[in-house]
Amino acid sequence: MPKHDSSRPPGATFSTYRYRVPFFDTDAMGVVHHANYIRYLELARIVWLDEHDLPYHRIAGQGIHYATTRVELDYHYSARFDDRIDISVWLDWVRGASLCMAYELRCGDVVVASGHTVHAAVDTTGRVRRLPKDRLANLRPLALRPAPKP
């Protein structure tokens, strides 16, 4: 298979979660079904919040949820049952009420997938809310780049 160059940028604040592919994630082509990778992104995001911001159950405990508003993922290689996927995640940018996470998934040296998710801070009724000041103060220095114009 052709190697795909890594998109992991120097200077980003990473977390990496290792996931062992279960049989129930595979499909009749013998590979991981593409929709499952979207879930893998969440697994790594949760670890990033643990390690670099605030565990998500504590954010949720303050009445704030991160609603996903955009997903984009490019698939470069098909992982299979029992593969170990290393899902790396970093904060791409943050705004007053939203943030963007970036991802690279690898099996050993092979880049399996790469992409981004955007999240809006919402309250328990789903209304967009400004991120709490202490969250913004912590997140801003961790972002890889300035937020693009909305």
Added chain:
Amino acid sequence: MPKHDSSRPPGATFSTYRYRVPFFDTDAMGVVHHANYIRYLELARIVWLDEHDLPYHRIAGQGIHYATTRVELDYHYSARFDDRIDISVWLDWVRGASLCMAYELRCGDVVVASGHTVHAAVDTTGRVRRLPKDRLANLRPLALRPAPKP
């Protein structure tokens, strides 16, 4: 493949939901992954409530949920991508705060799976609650057999 005799009892109040197997339900053996069938039971149960009792969103709107307390399912045949599965469901028994649904899943003449689920009525905090009187009054005549001793 060997035929498995139908377990659909005469006298039960049935609903049947036809499900077209999506690719994402298959696994690397080329068949529907066994855990997905548990979800198929729920799809049929929702239709049964529509047709014979009260739509679930209205039951939930009264603050009652049916928490699943037991699942048992026997698998007789492996369905594949694009198969049409007819999931038949009926009320096996009902008690003051719980009920048992029975299921038979078929592809055409072939019995794919059969089983039962038991559900307890709970409030929004998860505490077991007696079924509302009007629910019990409606459900009791629909049950196939008396509830077994607890």
Added chain:
Amino acid sequence: MPKHDSSRPPGATFSTYRYRVPFFDTDAMGVVHHANYIRYLELARIVWLDEHDLPYHRIAGQGIHYATTRVELDYHYSARFDDRIDISVWLDWVRGASLCMAYELRCGDVVVASGHTVHAAVDTTGRVRRLPKDRLANLRPLALRPAPKP
């Protein structure tokens, strides 16, 4: 909630699949978990192939699979249990060995999500293959626009 303008372009060849949101697709925020929408796209894509090209099991029967190489989806509104989502899909462009499908998901008048998926034709070993001539001949007139430069 704010209305989001429809992105359904005039002149496209549509299929629409109506999906009733099951309870198992919701999450603890009370809404459909965002990863599940990626599966909804597949449900509609299968119907589009039925209606406008060749049923997928027949394409697969010729030893061709459509491997997903890119997913992008914008979420505009949160669907809930028992909502009916109309998933519209059309062929955006086609190339010699790949194609792009576009989607709009609505609950009634409300646009729930919109996006694209890109697929590469692969053989059963996962190697990229040119689309069979008769597939290309059928698909090209259905595409909404010329394929972008690779």
Added chain:
Amino acid sequence: MPKHDSSRPPGATFSTYRYRVPFFDTDAMGVVHHANYIRYLELARIVWLDEHDLPYHRIAGQGIHYATTRVELDYHYSARFDDRIDISVWLDWVRGASLCMAYELRCGDVVVASGHTVHAAVDTTGRVRRLPKDRLANLRPLALRPAPKP
């Protein structure tokens, strides 16, 4: 919540897999959807094969799969997002072409669920096959009890 006595029998050969509940496993009642637990059983089963028999990818590499023929699971307590579930599994019995695994799932001291799965050895076409001699020789001493009459 009421404590449920452990069903872990003395003398069994256990493996235990710790699972951190992801947000995507929860449903709109705020708890893990019951169908997901069936997947958790598989995660622990894979670890048991690693630790006590042969990794499943190697069994599958010999052309043998373990098709699930029965699932039964009792739910005692509702796990939530970010809970850690310890899934213990042991070999209940083994026959010439099938075996039964038993499970207990706990969050700390609380028994969350308990149950059994039965699996038939099948070849890649899905036909039941006798277990290879070396598998039987290894598994028989690990079984907790003699196989029940078929």
